[in-house]
Structure formats: C-alpha cells, structure tokens
Amino acid sequence: xxxxxxxxxxxxxxxxxxxxxxxxxxxxxxxxxxxxxxxxxxxxxxxxxxxxxxxxxxxxxxxxxxxxxxxxxxxxxxxxxxxxxxxxxxxxxxxxxxxxxxxxxxxxxxxxxxxxxxxxxxxxxxxxxxxxxxx
Amino acid sequence: xxxxxxxxxxxxxxxxxxxxxxxxxxxxxxxxxxxxxxxxxxxxxxxxxxxxxxxxxxxxxxxxxxxxxxxxxxxxxxxxxxxxxxxxxxxxxxxxxxxxxxxxxxxxxxxxxxxxxxxxxxxxxxxxxxxxxxx
Amino acid sequence: xxxxxxxxxxxxxxxxxxxxxxxxxxxxxxxxxxxxxxxxxxxxxxxxxxxxxxxxxxxxxxxxxxxxxxxxxxxxxxxxxxxxxxxxxxxxxxxxxxxxxxxxxxxxxxxxxxxxxxxxxxxxxxxxxxxxxxx
Amino acid sequence: xxxxxxxxxxxxxxxxxxxxxxxxxxxxxxxxxxxxxxxxxxxxxxxxxxxxxxxxxxxxxxxxxxxxxxxxxxxxxxxxxxxxxxxxxxxxxxxxxxxxxxxxxxxxxxxxxxxxxxxxxxxxxxxxxxxxxxx
Numbered sequence: 001x002x003x004x005x006x007x008x009x010x011x012x013x014x015x016x017x018x019x020x021x022x023x024x025x026x027x028x029x030x031x032x033x034x035x036x037x038x039x040x041x042x043x044x045x046x047x048x049x050x051x052x053x054x055x056x057x058x059x060x061x062x063x064x065x066x067x068x069x070x071x072x073x074x075x076x077x078x079x080x081x082x083x084x085x086x087x088x089x090x091x092x093x094x095x096x097x098x099x100x101x102x103x104x105x106x107x108x109x110x111x112x113x114x115x116x117x118x119x120x121x122x123x124x125x126x127x128x129x130x131x132x133x134x135x
Numbered sequence: 136x137x138x139x140x141x142x143x144x145x146x147x148x149x150x151x152x153x154x155x156x157x158x159x160x161x162x163x164x165x166x167x168x169x170x171x172x173x174x175x176x177x178x179x180x181x182x183x184x185x186x187x188x189x190x191x192x193x194x195x196x197x198x199x200x201x202x203x204x205x206x207x208x209x210x211x212x213x214x215x216x217x218x219x220x221x222x223x224x225x226x227x228x229x230x231x232x233x234x235x236x237x238x239x240x241x242x243x244x245x246x247x248x249x250x251x252x253x254x255x256x257x258x259x260x261x262x263x264x265x266x267x268x269x270x
Numbered sequence: 271x272x273x274x275x276x277x278x279x280x281x282x283x284x285x286x287x288x289x290x291x292x293x294x295x296x297x298x299x300x301x302x303x304x305x306x307x308x309x310x311x312x313x314x315x316x317x318x319x320x321x322x323x324x325x326x327x328x329x330x331x332x333x334x335x336x337x338x339x340x341x342x343x344x345x346x347x348x349x350x351x352x353x354x355x356x357x358x359x360x361x362x363x364x365x366x367x368x369x370x371x372x373x374x375x376x377x378x379x380x381x382x383x384x385x386x387x388x389x390x391x392x393x394x395x396x397x398x399x400x401x402x403x404x405x
Numbered sequence: 406x407x408x409x410x411x412x413x414x415x416x417x418x419x420x421x422x423x424x425x426x427x428x429x430x431x432x433x434x435x436x437x438x439x440x441x442x443x444x445x446x447x448x449x450x451x452x453x454x455x456x457x458x459x460x461x462x463x464x465x466x467x468x469x470x471x472x473x474x475x476x477x478x479x480x481x482x483x484x485x486x487x488x489x490x491x492x493x494x495x496x497x498x499x500x501x502x503x504x505x506x507x508x509x510x511x512x513x514x515x516x517x518x519x520x521x522x523x524x525x526x527x528x529x530x531x532x533x534x535x536x537x538x539x540x
Contacts, residue, residue, distance in 0.1 A: 011440075013292055013433040017285040017340055023192040024162025024283055028418040031159075035416075035476075046476040056202070057158040062195045070287055071440075071451040146305075148298040148427055152420040152475055159418055163283040170281075170341075181341040205422055206305075206316040293462040294436075297429025327428040330467045337461070 002080040002133040004037035010072050020067035026094075027060070030107055033076040034090050041129040052114045053123055058087065059108040066102040073097055083134040084122035086110065137215040137268040139172035145207050155202035161229075162195070165242055168211040169225050176264040187249045188258055193222065194243040201237040208232055218269040219257040221245065272350040272403040274307035280342050290337035296364075297330070300377055303346040304360050311399040322384045323393055328357065329378040336372040343367055353404040354392035356380065407485040407538040409442035415477050425472035431499075432465070435512055438481040439495050446534040457519045458528055463492065464513040471507040478502055488539040489527035491515065 008029050016022040035045045045055070068074055079091040087110050094103035111120045143164050151157040170180045180190070203209055214226040222245050229238035246255045278299050286292040305315045315325070338344055349361040357380050364373035381390045413434050421427040440450045450460070473479055484496040492515050499508035516525045 011433060012286050012288075012436055013294055015287040016282050017287060017289045018189055018191065018282075019287045020191065022162070022283055023195065024159050024166075027157070027159025027162070028416060031417055044476075049475075054153055056153065056155065057199050059199065060158065060195075060197045064192050064194065067191070070454075071449075146298060147301055147421050147423075148429060150422040151417050152422065152424045153417075154422045157418055163281060166282055179341075184340075205319075206314075288459055288461065290461065292432070293465065294429050294432025297427070297432070301429075324423055326423065326425065326472070327469050329469065330428065330465075332465045334462050334464065 002037070002041070002130060004033070004040050004078045006033045006036040006076045006078070008032060008074045008076060010068050010070055010074065012070065014068075015070050018067075019069065021069070023062070023064060026062055026064075026103065026105060029074070029076055029094065030060075030090070030092055030105055033078040033092055034107070034109075037078045037080070037090075038126070043126050043129045048123060048126070049114075051123070053120065054112045054114055055088070055109045056112055057107055058110050060105070061107075062103070062105045064103055066096075066100065068094070068096065068102055074102075075099075080130070080133075083130055084111075084126065086119060086121055088122060137172070137176070137265060139168070139175050139213045141168045141171040141211045141213070143167060143209045143211060145203050145205055145209065147205060149203075150205050153202075154204065156204070158197070158199060161197055161199075161238060161240060164209070164211055164229065165195075165225065165227055165240055168213040168227055169242070169244075172213045172215070172225075173261070178261050178264045183258060183261070184249075186258070188255065189247045189249055190223070190244045191247055192242055193245050195240070196242075197238070197240045199238055201231075201235065203229070203231065203237055209237075210234075215265070215268075218265055219246075219261065221254060221256055223257060272307070272311070272400060274303070274310050274348045276303045276306040276346045276348070278302060278344045278346060280338050280340055280344065282340065284338075285340050288337075289339065291339070293332070293334060296332055296334075296373060296375060299344070299346055299364065300330075300360065300362055300375055303348040303362055304377070304379075307348045307350070307360075308396075313396050313399045318393060318396070319384075321393070323390065324382045324384055325358070325379045326382055327377055328380050330375070331377075332373070332375045334373055336366075336370065338364070338366065338372055344372075345369075350400070350403075353400055354381075354396065356389060356391055358392060407442070407446070407535060409438070409445050409483045411438045411441040411481045411483070413437060413479045413481060415473050415475055415479065417475065419473075420475050423472075424474065426474070428467070428469060431467055431469075431508060431510060434479070434481055434499065435465075435495065435497055435510055438483040438497055439512070439514075442483045442485070442495075443531075448531050448534045453528060453531070454519075456528070458525065459517045459519055460493070460514045461517055462512055463515050465510070466512075467508070467510045469508055471501075471505065473499070473501065473507055479507075480504075485535070485538075488535055489516075489531065491524060491526055493527060
C-alpha cells in the first residue's frame with residue numbers, strides 16, 4: 001500500500017454561489033494528489049507522457065460529506081491499495097483544517113499508448129518505484 | 136420516469152492537452168442537464184434557491200467510455216427514474232455526434248434549507264411538476 | 271465590420287461565493303462568441319486547426335462593469351472592426367437579460383502554423399468569408 | 406512598492422488541446438498571487454470579506470508572451486506600485502522554470518461594502534500593513 005498526502009488551498013475560482021467548492025473542482029484536487037503522489041516516489045507523470053503513455057480516467061466515484069470552504073487548507077490523502085496493472089485505482093480522503101473528513105473519492109485510470117491508442121500495462125519504471133510498498 | 140435531452144458543444148476551455156474534454160468538466164454538463172431538465176418541466180432551480188432551498192451534490196459516479204472531443208455537439212440524456220424525496224438521483228447518458236454513448240453518470244443531490252442548513256423533503260412545487268411522469 | 275451575437279446562460283459552475291460569475295470565466299464566453307461568429311460565417315475554427323493553423327491569444331483586455339448573475343441569459347455581441355491580417359482583434363459587449371451592458375472585452379489573437387510554430391497571415395478561406403463585410 | 410512572489414504548478418486541468426495553459430486560467434493565478442501577497446503581509450483576504458468588504462475585479466489586462474506548459478513550476482511576481490485607495494492595482498509578471506518572462510498582467514480591483522453594495526476606501530488594517538512599503 002502506498003499513501004501520500006498533499007495540501008490544497010481552496011480558491012475563489014473553486015467556490016460557487018452556495019459558498020462551497022463547486023463539486024466539479026474536486027477532479028482537479030484528485031489530479032494534483034495523484035501527480036504529487038507519483039512525484040514523491042521519484043516518478044514523473046509528465047515524463048511518462050513524453051515516453052508515449054497516457055493515463056486517461058476510466059471511472060470516478062465521489063462522496064461529498066461536508067463542504068470545502070474558501071481559503072481552507074485541505075489535506076488530500078491518496079492511497080494506492082493495489083499495485084497498478086492494466087489499471088490503477090487511487091483512493092482519496094480529503095480533510096479540512098479541523099481534520100474533519102469532508103470528502104472521499106476513487107478514480108480508476110488506465111494506461112494508454114499514445115501512438116496506437118491501445119491499453120497497455122503500467123510502465124515498468126513506475127512499478128519499480130512502487131515495489132517497496134507492495135511486498 | 137422523466138427523461139430530458141440537452142445539447143452541449145465541447146469548447147477549447149473544456150479540453151486538455153490529451154485532446155479530450157477534461158474529466159472534471161463533465162460535472163458542468165451534468166449541472167446544465169439537470170437544470171434544463173427542471174426548466175423544461177416549468178420548474179426553475181434559481182427560484183427554488185430564492186425560496187430558500189439549495190440542492191448540494193452528495194454523491195457522484197462517472198464512467199468515461201470514450202473521449203469527448205473539441206467542437207463536438209454532445210447530447211446529454213437525463214433520467215429521473217425515481218420521484219425525488221429526501222434525495223434526487225439523476226442519471227446521464229452522453230452521446231457524441233455519431234450517436235455513440237461515450238459517458239454515463241449518476242448524481243445524488245439532497246435538498247437543504249438555507250436558513251438552518253437542514254435536509255428537507257423535495258419542494259411540493261417540484262413534485263407537482265413531476266407528478267405526471269410517475270403515476 | 272462584422273457583428274455577431276451569441277447567447278450564454280450563466281451556470282453554477284461559473285459563479286463564485288460573491289454570487290457573481292467568476293472573472294476568469296469570461297474567457298470562456300469570449301471563446302464561444304469568437305467560434306460561433308466564425309461558424310455563422312460558414313467558417314469552422316476546428317477545421318482551421320485541422321488544416322494546421324492555430325489561433326493562440328496574444329492579448330486580452332476586460333472591463334467588468336456590473337456582475338453577471340446565476341442563470342441569467344447573457345447576449346455577447348462580437349465585433350470584428352478590422353479584417354484579420356497577421357492578427358485578429360475581437361471586441362465583445364455583454365448584455366444581461368435587462369439589456370444592460372455589463373461587460374466589455376477585447377482579445378487579440380495571432381495565426382500560428384502548428385508544424386513550425388511560426389506566425390502566419392490569416393487563412394485565405396477565412397478572409398474570403400469576411401470579404402463582404404469589409405468592402 | 407510592495408513585491409511578492411508565489412509559485413504555481415501548471416496542471417492538466419489548466420491545459421487545453423493546444424498543449425498550453427488555457428488563456429482563461431491565468432485569472433486563477435492572479436487571484437492566488439494577490440491573496441498570497443496579502444497573506445505574506447499578515448493580511449487575510451478571507452477575514453476582510455468576513456468583516457463585510459469584498460474586492461471585485463473592475464478591469465483586467467493580460468499579455469500572453471509565450472505559453473505556460475504542463476507541469477511547469479511558474480513564478481508569479483506581484484507588484485503593488487501604488488498604495489491602494491478606492492482601487493487597488495496589481496501587476497503580475499509570470500516566469501517559467503527557465504526564468505523566461507512568459508506573461509504579464511494587470512488587474513484593478515475595487516473595495517465594495519457587502520451590506521449596501523457601495524464602493525469604499527481600502528480598509529485601514531490593510532493600509533497599515535502596506536505602510537512600510539510606501540514611505
């Protein structure tokens with residue numbers, strides 16, 4: 001299991017007139033959390049793309065327990081429970097400044113070769129970085 | 136059952152560097168679909184808010200079957216399978232210009248009184264408009 | 271001179287906690303207005319891109335006279351005062367439902383060849399469509 | 406004169422299919438830069454709002470010199486050249502990782518009392534924090 005935490009401050013751009021973070025903006029937080037989780041492993045999503053492998057989202061599930069409010073510094077805890085294979089499943093728990101769990105999410109991404117648009121297995125370099133957490 | 140269709144054209148603002156509509160932007164499409172489904176019933180989401188009832192999203196589930204591409208005119212078919220009570224569940228099927236199903240989604244929203252932040256039942260005026268579709 | 275009008279309904283996704291359309295979202299409206307102005311001429315921005323010419327924004331100026339509010343149907347009046355050459359300047363006037371001018375904007379875009387990243391003149395096909403309006 | 410620097414990493418959510426940061430997303434960067442410039446002074450935009458004063462944007466001017474690319478860590482240098490009075494003018498210079506100036510912007514905001522929707526002078530508490538930089 002690999003767990004990583006990232007912080008995100010809610011911006012005016014994220015809020016809506018209800019005074020909440022708009023429900024569509026959590027996708028940005030998940031994206032940041034995933035990419036920073038990879039970066040902290042020493043793995044660059046950008047370089048993976050440059051090597052010809054993309055990671056489009058296949059499925060997403062979100063539960064909005066309590067609102068995220070303007071200027072709050074949120075903590076996003078990202079968990080990879082299973083080693084990526086043909087797909088990679090990320091779980092997120094988002095906590096507000098009072099350490100209350102306000103949101104959970106789960107995203108399934110696949111690995112796709114840019115040149116032929118075909119699904120592929122997770123890159124070996126990524127699996128190598130994750131090795132210590134799944135043995 | 137109540138079914139409604141809305142069109143949405145994919146904009147540059149919606150795309151990402153993969154050339155797809157960014158996965159977080161489907162939330163905007165769902166929102167448009169819900170509000171226009173209500174409007175076509177003769178029910179205004181805006182007026183509901185002005186009367187003191189909000190509809191925050193509680194849960195969302197999305198499946199990304201194939202990408203939505205720049206400038207495509209999408210059709211969003213919105214279905215209310217069950218009459219709203221304390222919550223309201225919307226199902227969406229999104230079709231591209233070739234009439235291929237590229238995306239499905241399901242959003243659960245609750246009704247909330249603005250003044251005391253408490254959950255309430257669906258407004259009577261909304262239920263009245265939906266009556267013919269659930270009898 | 272070429273003038274075109276497009277409508278846009280303000281969505282929850284566009285609002286912020288001030289209850290206004292967020293100032294960054296006007297860029298989306300300008301984009302829609304430009305592309306629809308071209309489409310109404312019988313010219314497709316998408317096809318221009320496919321032919322290898324992009325139109326990145328070089329400069330933008332916006333004046334926020336009064337807020338755009340949730341669910342308002344705005345009218346965006348787009349004007350090309352000068353025939354595009356190496357650059358194209360679009361002017362926008364945005365009116366709310368009461369026909370009050372709430373916003374003005376001006377965007378300068380350039381034409382760029384995708385293959386060599388160099389500036390080019392406006393495509394002949396576009397100029398041909400605009401011909402009747404500038405003679 | 407008050408100068409402050411903030412970093413921002415370009416996300417997939419920010420990019421468009423041209424592979425650039427979408428031109429509308431710079432507004433988010435300006436917002437972050439302004440609020441963090443205030444925070445570094447010991448002044449909270451959020452608390453100002455809670456005290457009843459809003460800062461809507463009145464005017465914005467942007468120049469897009471070169472694209473911001475995915476995953477780049479940008480530096481936004483924010484400058485207040487003049488002490489805020491009835492309006493506050495922020496200048497931004499955005500540099501990429503190679504320290505190349507890729508973007509400049511200028512935003513004029515006004516101070517507005519929430520209760521009566523009237524323009525007011527800059528709050529005394531803000532001016533006090535800025536005092537050392539303008540004497």
